[in-house]
Amino acid sequence: MTDFTRVVFLFFLAFSAWAAPCTNPGKRRAWHTFSNNEKLDYINAELCLMKKPASLGLPGAKTRFDEFQAIHQLQAYATHFVGAFLPFHRALLAAHETALRNECSYTGYQPYWYEQRDAGKFKSSIIFDATYGFGGDGSGAKGCITTGPFANYTNALGPAYQNTDHCIDRRINDMMSQSSSQREVDACLAKKDWISAWNCIEAMPHAGGHAGVGGQMQNGVSSPGDPLFYLHHTWLDKIWWDWQAKDRTKRVAEMGGTNIAPDNSPGFPPRPASIPRPTGADGDPGTTTTLNHVLNMYGNAPNRTIGEVMDIQGNVLCYEYVEPSS
Numbered sequence: 001m002t003d004f005t006r007v008v009f010l011f012f013l014a015f016s017a018w019a020a021p022c023t024n025p026g027k028r029r030a031w032h033t034f035s036n037n038e039k040l041d042y043i044n045a046e047l048c049l050m051k052k053p054a055s056l057g058l059p060g061a062k063t064r065f066d067e068f069q070a071i072h073q074l075q076a077y078a079t080h081f082v083g084a085f086l087p088f089h090r091a092l093l094a095a096h097e098t099a100l101r102n103e104c105s106y107t108g109y110q111p112y113w114y115e116q117r118d119a120g121k122f123k124s125s126i127i128f129d130a131t132y133g134f135g136g137d138g139s140g141a142k143g144c145i146t147t148g149p150f151a152n153y154t155n156a157l158g159p160a161y162q163n164t165d166h167c168i169d170r171r172i173n174d175m176m177s178q179s180s181s182q183r184e185v186d187a188c189l190a191k192k193d194w195i196s197a198w199n200c201i202e203a204m205p206h207a208g209g210h211a212g213v214g215g216q217m218q219n220g221v222s223s224p225g226d227p228l229f230y231l232h233h234t235w236l237d238k239i240w241w242d243w244q245a246k247d248r249t250k251r252v253a254e255m256g257g258t259n260i261a262p263d264n265s266p267g268f269p270p271r272p273a274s275i276p277r278p279t280g281a282d283g284d285p286g287t288t289t290t291l292n293h294v295l296n297m298y299g300n301a302p303n304r305t306i307g308e309v310m311d312i313q314g315n316v317l318c319y320e321y322v323e324p325s326s
């Protein structure tokens with residue numbers, strides 16, 4: 001290579017890095033398409049986060065796993081039933097995925113639970129497999145899970161705003177899981193504007209996974225105490241992205257809705273008086289959610305604005321969703 005061609009080549013490399021920051025998106029795939037070894041790799045990385053001690057000083061958190069749950073618990077009222085609902089969870093999922101990869105040697109990407117496959121029959125889903133899954137239903141008065149890799153984990157955060165040591169609990173409910181059906185997903189994908197799409201996703205598919213699994217997962221504040229939370233919300237993130245991709249240029253800029261969460265929301269335990277009511281308005285000029293709204297990651301990852309996470313193949317995020325073939 002002559003000096004001239006080398007300069008041209010280097011210039012081209014630099015230019016392409018600047019012009020197309022996300023050239024090799026991580027592939028987020030459905031859990032049921034993972035091989036057994038891939039499933040164990042993911043589970044072992046989560047177990048690794050559960051063994052690493054907490055270091056951020058967040059109230060109650062004992063492990064790295066807890067610290068991601070804390071992001072959710074500490075601002076639950078500012079991140080649900082508001083415009084930031086889906087962007088906040090997108091940023092949280094990315095922070096968790098990055099920790100699995102950077103801190104626990106995970107080489108894959110965040111899987112999602114393709115819930116429409118299991119809607120109405122969660123109890124028989126392979127996701128609850130005791131060896132290659134998340135363990136089964138809860139049992140006994142407390143509903144503790146007793147099988148699978150997470151049966152012995154002691155949650156330090158929750159239920160809700162309390163910080164008490166307790167098991168991961170579940171009460172799988174097939175009827176409630178019907179809200180995750182393909183029909184409900186299609187209804188959301190058909191919405192014409194952001195407000196309608198977000199409300200649809202939060203009301204139906206979102207409720208399907210949380211209420212269908214029950215227990216910790218059904219607690220709107222401390223639900224990330226069950227590692228299934230990440231697979232459920234990644235599926236919701238996929239639904240949002242599938243909706244955005246139908247009119248990408250317009251929908252990666254489409255935001256809005258209130259930034260003031262209602263004080264008593266369905267599925268949310270009452271907020272204790274000791275926790276101030278978050279306004280959720282960080283970065284917004286008024287009471288409407290904008291692209292400038294800041295998503296607080298409490299030191300687990302850099303804070304992001306909603307604008308930075310609107311495109312999953314942009315300057316900050318770089319992943320894609322792989323459709324399962326069946």
Ligand SMILES: [Cu+2]
Pocket residue numbers: 072080089220
């Ligand atoms: Cu949530």
